[in-house]
Amino acid sequence: MMADVIDIGLKSASFILSIAAVVFTWVRTRGKAVDGRLHEGSKRMDSLEARIARLEQTVHDMPGRDETHRLELRLTEMAGSMSAMSASMSGQNEILARLERVVTRHEDHLLEGGRNR
Numbered sequence: 717m718m719a720d721v722i723d724i725g726l727k728s729a730s731f732i733l734s735i736a737a738v739v740f741t742w743v744r745t746r747g748k749a750v751d752g753r754l755h756e757g758s759k760r761m762d763s764l765e766a767r768i769a770r771l772e773q774t775v776h777d778m779p780g781r782d783e784t785h786r787l788e789l790r791l792t793e794m795a796g797s798m799s800a801m802s803a804s805m806s807g808q809n810e811i812l813a814r815l816e817r818v819v820t821r822h823e824d825h826l827l828e829g830g831r832n833r
Contacts, residue, residue, distance in 0.1 A: 779787070
């Protein structure tokens with residue numbers, strides 16, 4: 717009878733030790749998995765924080781509404797100036813074409829005049 721009690725006690729101790737080993741292993745691996753995920757999440761958050769900082773800097777450096785409006789007005793003014801320059805150049809081109817025709821007539825006259833003599 718005493719042998720049965722010792723046998724049951726050993727079996728019970730073995731069973732409790734097995735359960736304790738399972739619980740310890742589960743907690744230990746669970747902790748590693750959670751730590752790994754936390755570390756990974758921390759790295760991702762650091763990466764996102766850096767990206768947000770770069771984005772904020774880029775947005776901060778961009779021109780504002782008033783600056784964009786002034787730039788638009790200056791570009792419109794420049795377009796008007798370019799149109800005026802184009803009209804002026806067109807007139808200059810006409811004058812040069814007439815001068816070229818006059819010079820060509822003079823050259824032709826001088827060349828033909830020298831042959832007729």
